[in-house]
Amino acid sequence: MNEVDLNETSVRDFNGQLHALDDQSNALAWRALNPAGRHCLAVGLDAPCEVTIAGHAGYYCAGMNSQATVVVEGNAGVGCAENMMSGHVHVKGDVSQSAGATAHGGLLVVDGNASARCGISMKGIDIVVKGSIGPMSAFMAQAGRLVVLGDAGDALGDSIYEAQIFVRGDVKGLGADCVEKVMRDEHALALRELLKAANVDDSISPEEFRRFGSARSLYNFHVDNAGAY
């Protein structure tokens, strides 16, 4: 385990050490102490390392992540795991706005709540929020899945493309072109796998969720292009 004290090492140096890693590296387990809400922690990683942030993180934590596992033992600020390509980000507290924004892949798990615009313009990421999410979440979401164990705020899935949304609690309101859809067996099956990957308690079953997606009236969906999502 490599320990880095962020009161002594700059964020730039810390990220530089992580950027130097590859899958042949011996030391793939890292722990950052005293994050104190600093921005841009563990950004742009591209190695199968495991990085733990021992406290609250600031903006853009684990942004652009590929391959790495990043665990935040507190809250994370705006843009957590934004534009993630692959890997796993686990926030044990709450996340602020725009969590998982524009992300193409990987899994973001939030044990607490996410505030506004969670999964905005998501392009393939899976996001599992164990609490509730704020308004305008999954705005223009193109692909991927957003799963919420709690409630969803207003204007959920506004102008959504082909992303899928699953909500277990109440939905305050749906955005333009977002509609509730039938939860078929294949959706429940896939959701069960995703809940398992996110370490969600076994007692919570996919049948408790409602599924939302695009009415496909705002954009030119053509079934021939379905494979692109």
Added chain:
Amino acid sequence: MCGIVGLFLKNSKYESQLGALMADMLSEMSDRGPDSAGFAIYGGTGEGLKMTLRGENLMDVAQELSLHLGETVTCKLHGSHGVLSLPEGTADDVRAWLAENHPDIVVTGAGKRIELYKEVGLPADVATAFGLAEMSGTHGIGHTRMATESRVTTDGAHPFSTGPDQCLVHNGSLSNHASLRRVLKHQGVNIETENDSEVAAGYLTWKMHDGASLAEALKSGLEDLDGFFTFVVGTEDGFAVLRDPISCKPAVMAETDDYVAFASEYRALAGLPGVEDAHVFEPEPSRVYAWSHVN
């Protein structure tokens, strides 16, 4: 971009450290607002009238005021500002006298408990110039400015005070401040600068003058103020927080048994005592959060 901070103490435990804690919070928000900074501190017993002035030769001005009022007026200097201790009920008289005899002197704030300081410069330098770290009190709010809607001047720095013991700091920008300024002028609310945030402060003062509570005034602001805002508003006995309906500007809060703290970013809260065990949360858009010592 701007940075805003607020600290409301629930008990007397940290009262002597209020200024020191706020100085650290303000300087941590330098990246969000390096142009200018300001803060309001609420302290003292609430007896008499406190008036914060900015200008030259303030000790002499206090002497002249003593003669004018026929009562002793004392002045405590803090950098370019001074706080006058005046008899209760003399605010209008003193403002008129100042306007006539010392038109170059600016009243930054007045009330039973408010002291209000602001200046151009880096937040840490501004805090040092006023001796913020040595100040004590029950609550305070502060601002670091990166100017967008009007020039970088001391008058354009926050907080803005448009009523007794009231002040406001703002992160964001208002798009209908020109028309609202005309409405307020018509209603007799004086807006002294070209700054959009002062219009928001004046708007709340107007609503409260008409009998609204602070929470009600903020609620109606959701209808009447067009633009982006996170506001923190200070009053004699508390403070309130409001974000616009799409929560355009950041906000984070931390609450313990001893205090409620607000900041634009968590790193400004990271140095607060016991914050590691605090309830840390993001205030929701369009929801008024208010804390008061009077319940």
